[in-house]
Amino acid sequence: MRIILFTGKGGVGKTTVAAATAIKIAKQGLKTLVVSTDPAHSLSDALGVQLGPEATEVSKNLWGQEFDVYYSMKKYWGNMRQLMLSLFKFKGLKKVVAEELSVIPGMEEGTAFLWIEKYYREKAFDVLIIDSAPTGETLTLLSLPQVMKSWLTKAFPGQKFAIKTVGSIMRRTAGIPLDKGYEELEVLFNKLERVQEILSDPKISSIRIVANPERMVVQEAKRAYTYLQLYGFNVDGVIVNRILPDTENDFFKNYISSQKKYLEEIDESFSPIPIMHVKHQGQEVFGLDLLKSISESIYQKHNPEAILFDEKPxxxxxxxxxxxxxxxxxxxxxxxxxxxxxxxxxxxxxxxxxxxxxxxxxxxxxxxxxxxxxxxxxxxxxxxxx
Ligand SMILES: Nc1ncnc2c1ncn2[C@@H]1O[C@H](COP(=O)(O)OP(=O)(O)O)[C@@H](O)[C@H]1O
Ligand SMILES: [Mg+2]
CATH class of the missing domain: 2.60.40.790 (Immunoglobulin-like)
Structure with a gap:
């Protein structure tokens, strides 16, 4: 399975570009699923089809899904929270504090990982397109296994965190049996690490950054790129969206010339990564037809499902x-x-x-x-x- 994840600042056009990419790949005959991990879903609106928490067929070869945290938590996290609760109470924490802590940071994002792991294992689709939440959350998502580990190290100070160690210590000192929740935690960790491996394998996964030619957006895109490199993910494309056409209209003149400046800055900063331009459409972009035409302009020179760049970081x-x-x-x-x-x-x-x-x-x-x-x-x- 091929995985392509779109990230970028809020509102730059991630959902639009992710949906357009999925449409184009599906047209090429590959079974494609586009998922939204952003809790503020807009994928249904973009595609013009009501999606749900499980994959829904949109058109030939094209499927869509909007992850729902509560739905997924129920499906995946069953006994684990209970286990964390007993661990913390055993450590002498007050019940309320234990309640708070038993929700591991990143648990919400973690559910997205579990879906990815499932689809990958089941070879359910040829291509998985991820329309992710804004950059910060995406980085949290991508570094989740480390984040959870460091959190657990805090919870069990003095030991290099290893799920096995924690388990045997619990057994020895507290007599808490290795119950279902504990096993679940271990399975979960293995899955999270597996997904991180999948996402950082350049032969499987690519990250594409979506940006607009605007100061704040470009800054965030550059920063995101540094961190993605740091985390070892392969960024294989930058899509610059909502580029205004030249006009004699005085009102837009300054804006257009500043866009030109930022387009240059984007070229300097990201080259040799392929940079694709998308014009402002002069209207909001909803529905399969408009998205299809956007996808044509993005991938003129490129095959959307290909690995567009794979230089070693x-x-x-x-x-x-x-x-x-x-x-x-x-x-x-x-x-x-x-x-x-x-x-x-x-x-x-x-x-x-x-x-x-x-x-x-x-x-x-x-x-x-x-x-x-x-x-x-x-x-x-x-x-x-x-
Ligand atoms: N090239 C474009 N031209 C005109 N409007 C666009 C373009 N790309 C996106 N939009 C509009 O901008 C808004 C935000 O896009 P969206 O894809 O939802 O951004 P994000 O997912 O990054 O928050 C939507 O209303 C969308 O229709
Ligand atoms: Mg979006």
Whole structure:
């Protein structure tokens, strides 16, 4: 199964572009499902067909679905919450606090992962198109397994979190049996990690960023790209939507010339990733016909279901001095980040976000000699300790 996820700032046209892409791929004869993970669903409106919490057939080869958190929680999370509750009460937390904590952050997003895992395992569709929530939430979604792990590490301090460890400790110290909820938690974690693997496999999954030629939108798109690279996801396209045509109309002149400036900035920032342009349609875009015509303008030169770009975000080279690791992080600034190495882990801090990158195991006992930022690459020199 091929997976294409669309992300970008709120209102830029993610749903429109995701639906248009799905329509075009379905027309090519591939069984395609477009899902919306944004709780503020608008996929039904865009397609002009009422969708539900399970996949609904829209037209030949085209299916649509709007994930519903409550529906999915019921379907997937059964006993787990109860287990978390007993764990926390055992730890001496007040019942109300335990109640609060038993909803793991990201649980809502997690349900989307479980759907993806199910469709992938069942080979239910040829192509899965994900119309996701705005950038921040998408990043949360994509880093969910780590987020949940770090949260659980906080919940069980003093141990390197491993679901097995927690289980055996519980058995030894509290006598709480390995009940159904616990097993569910373990299955769940394995699934989450599996989905993250699937989503970060460039042969299966692509992320496409949707943007408009506007200052705030471009900023957010660039930042999103850095984090996606950091997390190891393959961004294979940037779609610039709602480009106004030239006009003599004075009212729009400034706006159009500023759009041109941002179009250039987008080219500079994202090239060589394919950048596709979509004109403002002069009206809202609803229904299969309008979406189909948008899809033609997006994918003039490209096959929508293809992997449009797959440059490696990671390059490792051996040299006399040691090992050079180049990490493609186009929008980092030398001033912007801090770098530390612990074992095989690199900690990059950008603003108030931190990220662990794993180096190959052989780097475990190597020392960070120097780092540099050149032409979009963070270049790290590692060598053996002397
Ligand atoms: N190229 C376009 N021309 C005109 N209107 C558009 C275009 N792309 C999207 N729209 C409209 O903009 C609004 C927001 O688009 P939508 O796809 O829902 O954005 P998002 O999913 O990013 O929030 C919708 O009303 C949609 O019809
Ligand atoms: Mg949307």
């Amino acid at each position: 990671y390059i490792i080279e051996e040299s006399k001095e040691g090992v050079t690791v180049k990490i493609r992080l186009p929008f980092l600034n030398e001033k912007d980040f801090q770098l530390e190495k612990f074992g095989d882990e690199l900690i990059i801090t950008i603003g108030n976000q931190r990220k662990n990158l794993f180096l190959p195991k052989f780097a475990n006992f190597m020392k960070l000699r120097q780092h540099d930022y050149q032409e979009g690459y963070l270049i790290i020199l590692l060598s053996n300790q002397k």
